[in-house]
Amino acid sequence: MYCTKKLSAEFPLVQNLIDIQETVWFNHKATSLEQGLPYVGLTVSDVNDASQRLQRFSRFIAGAFPETRPYNGLIESELRPLPAMHKALEQYFGQKLPGRLLLKMDSHLPVSGSVKARGGIYEVLKHAEQLALSAGMLAYDDDYSQLLTDEFRQFFGRYQIAVGSTGNLGMSIGIISAKLGFRVSVHMSADAREWKKNRLRSLGVEVVEHQDDYGKAVEQGREQAESDPNCFFIDDENSRDLFLGYAVAGERLKQQFDEQGITVDEDHPLFVYLPCGVGGGPGGIAFGLKLAFGDHVHCIFAEPTHSPCMLLGVYTGLHDNISVQELGIDNITAADGLAVGRASGFVGRAMERLLDGFYTLHDSEMYRLLQLLDQTEKIQLEPSALAGMAGPRHVVSSPEYLQQQQIDESRLKNATHLVWATGGGMVPEEEIQRYLNVQH
């Protein structure tokens, strides 16, 4: 337990977090890519390696998941302009939001309908590749669609995969592992949705339900894997591979920007707003974005007021040495995937110099934004995926931050605000209707 008095004397915003107030913090530790990169411990060649691995698997993916064929077996999402939502947000917040507003629709990524279709699937594919390579069953230049055959399914059936999750990571890992033929156990935290558990069980995935939060579910998964040498544990809190799977998004987005004629440079800054749970997803994506766009991209993380673990960890420098529960914050939120009380120590330490800011928002605000997006653009997301939508307002109304970034009025007018939508594509219709009818 921390002495909260002492902590908030040194870090005044801690009191705001304890009081469950919406909080904005621009990070004075943020620096240039050149200076921040060495601390990440990973390089552009690691991301290229991940990208090439996904390329090798593209024929397998296209065969296993026909919906990926428009992207040639790459699991990629659409970039969508939000002109009507942009106007509605200006009205809602009562202020101009100069620049353009875009949505990155990882909410509708093929295979598992959330951002976890990047990192989670990548890590399972990498593991499968290593097993098959060491068994002499596969070579890098083979056609990977042979992984769809019974021979490979039987081979992978000798191995097990375990993961702890609030829901969406379990969905990704479960779906891809089952497709390859692995035996797979998903340890679900108490807040995981019933429909996700049911979906997984229908695929033959073992779902282990826990009465505790995400941290405990992860711990249980880790323990299961330790007792079995043929069991591989996907470590959402520390995995470099998950992180790299997410990071591939950077070059993919750059290509989409090039195709759509969207410029990012000194005079055309890019702001990206990323919902953050344990940090691997937004951290990996931010890393990839930094490699792709350099210092012209500004990454900002969004968390629920009841689960501000990354803001707390980076702001105090305590990283995974503190949890929100230790401050008496309950870590209870309707935002699936963001209900995490203790941030990844790896991501916070690796990325703290490359992230411009952090903010929190209430669940009620996520619901309002969810309903507004439905009304204006006919796009339905899950609550977490709206966390980024409050970001442009904070950037635009923080003159000190903008000045420090040397973004004047004319540059701000040229800005692109990209909200990363992280989930919602597989949410059942009746659940969506419930979200749309929540009173706030």
Ligand SMILES: *Cc1c(COP(=O)(O)O)cnc(C)c1O
């Ligand atoms: C997992 C998840 C996130 C955040 O990813 P982390 O790696 O946990 O930070 C955001 N939104 C949704 C919908 C998620 O499932």
